[in-house]
Amino acid sequence: MSNDAGSHGPGPHDPGPPGPGERNGAAIATIAVVGLLGLVVSVLAIFRPADTGPSAGDLTYATPRTTATQPAPPSSTSSSGAVADQQDVLPATELRPRRPGIAPKAPGAGRVGPVGRQLRLRTQLVLQQEPTSFRVASLNVLGASHTGKGGNKTGWADGNTRMGWATSVLQSSGADVVGFQEFEEPQFHTFLSRAGSAWDVYPGMSEGRPAVRNSIAWRRDTWQLVEGATTPIPYFHGNRVPMPYVRLRNIASGQDVYFLNIHNPATTRRWGDNERWRDLATEIEMGLVSRIHEAGFPVVFTGDFNERDEAFCKVTGSGAMRAANGGSVGGSCAPPANRGIDWIFGSSVIQFANYRSTRAGMVQQATDHPFVVADAVIPPLATGG
DSSP states (O other): OOOOTTTSOOOTTOOOSOOHHHHHHHHHHHHHHHHHHHHHHHHHHHHSOOOOOSOTTOTTTOOOOSSOOOOOOOOSSSSSOOOOBOOOSSOTTTOOOOOOOOSSBOOOSOOOOHHHHHHHHHHHHHHOOSOEEEEEEEEEOOOHHHHSTTOSOTTSOOHHHHHHHHHHHHHHHTOSEEEEESOOHHHHHHHHHHHGGGEEEESTTTTOHHHHTSEEEEETTTEEEEEEEEEEEEOGGGOEEEEEEEEEEETTTOOEEEEEEEEOOOOBTTTBOOHHHHHHHHHHHHHHHHHHHHTTOOEEEEEEOSOSHHHHHHHHTTSSEEETTOOOOSSSOOOOSSOOSEEEEEETTOEEEEEEEEOTTTHHHHOSSOEEEEEEEEOTTOOOO
């Protein structure tokens, strides 16, 4: 039974109805509590995250952030420890980016609408009002396992020694971003010890040994990491291996550029004919390039393609990409004269100059591939090809 004094007479221990002063005090206390609750609700409403729609990294809008995301503190496995919280750019069957953990989101799927493109361009107008100039390189450093115990390259210096030479070549070239292939764990650590805090690397060791073999490095005084991810491509026997791509922001101009670095499988006596897997790999890679262009960003595509004319024709055939060493852009395929299997490609809006492919000096001691380097200029408000 209820003991409500308002419904029943006072019991032997009931204090009886409150007096006028007590009623006024209770009313004041009630008003104070209600007011306090209202204040708490208002404060929570102010600080509740707003529904702002797609993130700045979403391909639907692809609006560059006005302030570049700072890399996470260095870790023991990567020079920056910085890896994006990724979403798919390609369908899930083709792109499964890993998540070792930093803040900014990698691009999501979708196409850029007219409103999104205008918003991106207006933001870019504020950020970038001058050309973006940089020097890009590509280098297969000959994996340490090839010249170690049981390796197939006898008579060569060990991987650490050779990576020291390769680092000297890179630093003396003036390049500020490079795509490494066959960049194995010992060579990664040697590069960090030689390059110090001047360079950053993705993915480095942040995703383990399979991923470090194809990494992208850049000078921290020239570029800031916005986001990074890997896309799996078929290698020997069709086994998938991760290839990296990063969105970097040029500190001087504010221009965002994507860099994609790959190593497609060779045809060898041991591993057989891998033409089928190279074709599929290039198809996946160009699908990613197309999506980056649809988002309105220029892209630079470096790597050991293990193909000469065929790789050139596949990459430049649509007219959206050009080779740093010349040749046709779209239409009938006319490769440049000085071509090998190591390439630098870029969106057709990018102007290349001073291309060089060399095996001279320490290069021939460091690796069995040439060092490939070129200057690049992107005009203000540049978008994909």
